[in-house]
Amino acid sequence: MKRKVIKFSVIVLMVLLGSVPMHGGEQKNPFAGESLPNEWTWKRPNPEAWRLRDGGLEIKIEPGNMWGRKNDAKNVLLIPIADDLRESGTDVRVTYANSPTRRWEQVDLVWYYRDSHMVKIGLELEHGKNSVVMGREEDDRTRTIKIVPIETDEVTVRLKVTGGQVQGYYRLAPEDKWTKVGACTEPRPTGSNDKPHVSIQCYQGDPQNPHWARITGLKVDSVIKAKAERDYSFDGKISRTVLENYLSRAITFAELLNGERIEKQLGGNTEDNIRMLTNVGAKFAGRAIYMWGGESRLDGLLERARPIVKEIHTADPDIVLQAAAFEIVSRQVETLKVPKWVFDEFDLDFENRNFDYEAMLYPDGHRVDHWRIGSSVPDMSRLETRMWFFYLAARYIDIGVEAIHFGQVEIMDDRDPDHHAWRDMMTRVRQYAAKKARRHFLLTDAHVPSGGIVHDDRLLFDFHSFPLRIDEVVTEPQKGVLKVGYLDSIFTRSKGGISPSGWRCDSLPYIVELDNFGSSGKPGQNIGLHYIWGYDEICWFAHQPADYRNSWLRYAWEWIRRHDSNGYLQMPGSRTLANPVGKKIWYWANTPSRAIPTGFGQEEIIKAIWAKDK
Incomplete structure (x- = not known):
């Protein structure tokens, strides 16, 4: 069945690995500003038929032709390639979608002299x-080298140019293997010093029914480097390879999108945080936005977060920003209206009312006021709870969030051993994401002391997560180590099954983090339980000398990869400190600077660990 594109044709270009003009290395979105890079040129330009909008380039597909002698197509975009790439070989990839209505209407990736x-x-x-x-x-x-009919409006194509040969490939989904279309020699003009360009060409459009092509995410690099390139592409579902690429570049960055609190209360700096994320190569920013109760501030929180989301995705469109919907609901939820679209989702008649706190709680009083008076653990088997969680997830998705951590799911599920309510709520959230999310997909996880939730061989979450559970070395004060089987640690225990994207695994990939869960009141003491020397995990880490912090991160990364290949260390980037270090109430991994003088300085070791991990 064809997947039709609605309203206008969309071309999503991922010409992988490079910069603008085409050199190897990091690249900002070339379509995010008010103009294209100066090195780029248009042939037969028509300024009325292209535009920059919402971080993308849109080109109207006009009549004209480039195939044969006519050569009158308008808005042929030419992008120069650096000398080093021409010498080492160039690898270019493009994902695009189009619903052509006229024979020969086309959108092309071109190796152009x-x-x-x-x-x-x-x-x-x-x-x-x-x-x-x-x-x-x-x-x-x-x-014509080859024509390959496909039953879809979306396809990824690729050109590899090396040693005077041009090879073409395609695939229909990110998890598919490349299918070779054909190969030919480069058509270099005889006796000419013409240099090749990457070109974007759209032509043979229908003047009565013109389409606008939307183009995003342009990159390029050498064939040699492209072989080692990490793929971060997904749309509608995610392959295991891409998922693990994200998890291997995951960092906890609490409050990343709460710029006002960062600047006024936590001694941080939003611009420096974005700089730090791109410098280390982070691709997954955990807990970037959340509430722990205090639901009345949701609207303001989202309004302030939206421009920061845009700024981050301008710096790196691949970064996944994670929100959290924790195991708490407070009376403040009653300040929020239940919108009509939530009633519609659950096939309910509209009522002009606010959310009902009492209707979200365990009826027998179980876990009521668990956190404090007026703040309880919600019961997911209650319809009102599912309405609230669906509403909250949808609001996060609407600002550009692509992942949600659902906290301690199992304590919200005491009356539903088959997890029917969770499965119902998650299905609704996924369906909303398929329509509204940036890449039509939502990455979900939760802390799972049981190893994961599986029903009829199907996993509830896309990946699992858990605290590190660090054991004390009693003979060496303040030293901590990792152990398989210590307390309820998840190492080697992540359950397998069929993932929400459809692939099967014996053990679902997971991340472990330096968690925060409050002060024991006995900091620095060996009290056992899940504390490490009387601290929660992030406070213990922050209280160590800088050299030990750095060496411990390398130790933890290597230990996890050696003992369970399904696990990844989520690096510490930003987190609350229940036991402050001096006057520092917040942990920032950033290198100390005028922007963040309270940085703890793990930025460069995180970058080095990831750089070594190919």
Whole structure:
């Protein structure tokens, strides 16, 4: 069945690994500003038929042609390639979607020397079917290399250019293997010093029914580097490889999107946080926005977060920002209206009312006022609770969040051993994300002391998470180590099954973190339980000397990878300190600077550990 594109044609370009112009290395979104990079040029420009909007480039597909002698297509975009990439070989990938309505209407990725010398691979309507078409042109003499019909409006294509050869590939989903379309020699003009460009070309449009192509995420690098490139692409579902790429670059960054609190209360700096994330290469920012009760502030929190989300995704469109919907609800939830769309989701008649705190609690008083008076553990088997969690998740998704941590799910599920209510709520959230999320998918996790929730062989979450559970070395004060089987640690215990994206695993990938859970009142003492030398995990870590903090992160990373290949250390980036270090009430991994003088300085060791992990 074809997946149709609604309203306008969309081309999502991921020309992997590089910068603008095309050098290797990190790259900001070239479409995020008010103009394109100065090095880029248009052939036969029509300024009325292209625009920059919401971090993307949109081009109107107009009549005209580039195939053969006519060469009159407008808005042919030419992007220069650095000399080092031409010498080492260039790897270019593009994901695009289009619903053409006229034969030969096409969107192409092109290896371009001049209008009469180029190789293209693109999505084109041919013989009434969407097709991947690869072709070569030299001196305006054209040769179609191959036409591959496909039953979809979306496809990823790739050109690898090395040693004078151009190879074309395609795949229909990020988890698919590449299928080779064909190969040919480069059509270099004889006796010319013309240099090749990457080109974006859209032509043979229907003047009566024109489409606008939307283009995002442009990158490139050498063939050599591309072989080792980490894939962060997903849409509608996520492959295990891409998921683990994200988990291997995960960092806890609590309150990242709460700029007002960062600046006024926590001694932090939003701009420096974004700089730090991009410097270390983080791709998953955990707990970036959340509430622990205090639901009345939700609207303001989201309003302030939205521009920070945009700024982060401008710096790196691949970064996943995680929210948290914790195991708490307070009376303040009653300050929020239940919107009509929530009633509609649950097939209920609309009522002009606010959320009902009492209707979310365990009816027998179980876990009521568990956190403090007026703050309780919600019961997911109650309809009002599911309405609230669906509403909260949807609000997070609407600002650009692509992951949600659901806290201690098992204490919200005491009356529902088959997890029917959780499965119902999560299904609704996933369906909302499929329509509204940035990449039509939501990554979900929770702390799972049981090892995970599985029903009929299907996993509830996309990955698992848990505290590290650090054991004290009694003979060496303040030293901590990791052990398989210590307390309820998750090492080697993450349950397997069929993931929400459809792939099967014996053990679901997971992350472990330096958790915060409050002061024991006996800091520095060996009191056992889940405390480490009387501290919660992040406070113990923050109270260690800088050299030990750095060496311990390397030890923990290597220990986890050695003892359970399904596990990853979520690096500490930003977290509350129940036991302050001097006057420092918040842990920042940032390198100390004028922007964040209270930084603890783990930025460079995190970067080094990840750089070593290929």
